[in-house]
Amino acid sequence: MPLISDAIRVLSTADPRAKAARAREMTSAWRDTQLVGKSPTTLPDQPARPAKPELVSPMDVPRRRLGSSQGRGALLHAVAHIELNAIDLAADMIARFTLHPALRESDRKRFAADWTSVCDDEARHFLMLADRLEALGLSYGDYPAHNGLWEAAHSTRDNFPARVAIAPLVLEARGLDVTPNMINRLNGAGDHKSAQMLQVIYDEEIGHVATGARWFKYLAAQQADSAESYFHELVRTHFKGQIKSPFNEKARTLAGLARTYYEPLSVN
Numbered sequence: 684m685p686l687i688s689d690a691i692r693v694l695s696t697a698d699p700r701a702k703a704a705r706a707r708e709m710t711s712a713w714r715d716t717q718l719v720g721k722s723p724t725t726l727p728d729q730p731a732r733p734a735k736p737e738l739v740s741p742m743d744v745p746r747r748r749l750g751s752s753q754g755r756g757a758l759l760h761a762v763a764h765i766e767l768n769a770i771d772l773a774a775d776m777i778a779r780f781t782l783h784p785a786l787r788e789s790d791r792k793r794f795a796a797d798w799t800s801v802c803d804d805e806a807r808h809f810l811m812l813a814d815r816l817e818a819l820g821l822s823y824g825d826y827p828a829h830n831g832l833w834e835a836a837h838s839t840r841d842n843f844p845a846r847v848a849i850a851p852l853v854l855e856a857r858g859l860d861v862t863p864n865m866i867n868r869l870n871g872a873g874d875h876k877s878a879q880m881l882q883v884i885y886d887e888e889i890g891h892v893a894t895g896a897r898w899f900k901y902l903a904a905q906q907a908d909s910a911e912s913y914f915h916e917l918v919r920t921h922f923k924g925q926i927k928s929p930f931n932e933k934a935r936t937l938a939g940l941a942r943t944y945y946e947p948l949s950v951n
């Protein structure tokens with residue numbers, strides 16, 4: 684199948700492991716065929732998801748104390764949920780925007796290559812964590828989770844630059860800020876195996892933010908404003924959450940996201 688149909692198939696698959704498997708199949712099919720396909724007439728408003736986890740308000744997601752195996756399970760579950768969302772976010776980026784007129788025809792394949800590669804990483808991240816949960820006697824779906832990530836993406840479904848500003852450069856960049864502390868806490872609790880997994884994820888997420896930064900700058904170059912002020916305007920208009928410090932400046936800089944992008948938006 685062409686890429687856009689494959690991306691819609693990922694979004695329409697409810698079973699989490701099957702969704703991840705389809706994301707990986709999409710990426711290898713793209714690498715073989717480089718066939719984009721036609722613009723979708725409709726895209727799912729919400730990606731298909733399993734009956735569990737129950738989606739609740741962020742305030743009702745249980746706190747994660749890492750001293751107990753229960754607490755570690757809840758933390759890994761929360762990260763697995765983020766990765767499952769990230770699969771859908773990358774698939775939606777592909778299905779919705781690969782044929783967007785802001786991309787020059789000659790740049791479309793590079794865009795598709797970048798986001799299929801991100802989607803493949805997210806699928807691996809999810810599967811790794813789902814396996815780890817199972818090794819701990821748990822499974823994805825055992826804890827409630829929230830729908831904040833998809834909601835943030837949904838509000839930018841009609842605005843390509845805003846989507847690129849918010850999904851990778853606000854949400855995934857936030858992951859870079861908080862993951863080192865999770866890794867330390869897992870190591871402190873003696874769970875080196877889980878800590879190593881989060882380290883792999885962290886290293887690859889720097890690449891995802893870098894992908895977002897590259898495409899954001901590409902889109903911003905089509906505007907009269909500076910890339911930074913365009914970013915500020917889009918985030919202020921389309922992102923309802925808060926941009927919280929402390930920032931992982933080292934990782935953000937490595938990803939091509941300078942302080943001038945995020946610091947002026949910070950609430951503290």
Ligand SMILES: [Fe+2]
Nearest residue numbers: 766769805808
């Ligand atoms: Fe990920």
Ligand SMILES: [Fe+2]
Nearest residue numbers: 769855888891
């Ligand atoms: Fe990611």
